[in-house]
Amino acid sequence: xxxxxxxxxxLVRRAAGGERIVVTVDGVPTAVLGPLGPEGGEAGLTLDxxxxxGLLQPATRxxxxxxxxxxxxPVDARSDRILGELRGE
Numbered sequence: 001x002x003x004x005x006x007x008x009x010x011l012v013r014r015a016a017g018g019e020r021i022v023v024t025v026d027g028v029p030t031a032v033l034g035p036l037g038p039e040g041g042e043a044g045l046t047l048d049x050x051x052x053x054g055l056l057q058p059a060t061r062x063x064x065x066x067x068x069x070x071x072x073x074p075v076d077a078r079s080d081r082i083l084g085e086l087r088g089e
Contacts, residue, residue: 001025004033 004011004023011021011033020034036045050056073082 001023015021015033015035018035020032022029023031023033047056047058051058071082
């Protein structure tokens with residue numbers, strides 16, 4: 001558990017690369033971190049699939065603002081001028 005807490009990103013990358021990692025608590029194996037793949041029938045799973053199966057709750061942030069509308073920018077535009085216009089300078 002200690003190594004999992006301190007190296008979670010690296011361990012998840014290793015699992016995504018195909019490695020199966022056994023997690024132990026006080027030396028007793030308690031979980032396996034491994035890749036999603038066809039051997040377990042998980043290939044192609046999406047977050048919507050997991051929500052539908054009741055295995056995941058969708059994220060909810062009522063305080064999050066809507067995404068801004070994309071701006072049309074000319075190809076030869078300079079970023080400092082665009083930022084200045086957005087800032088009202």
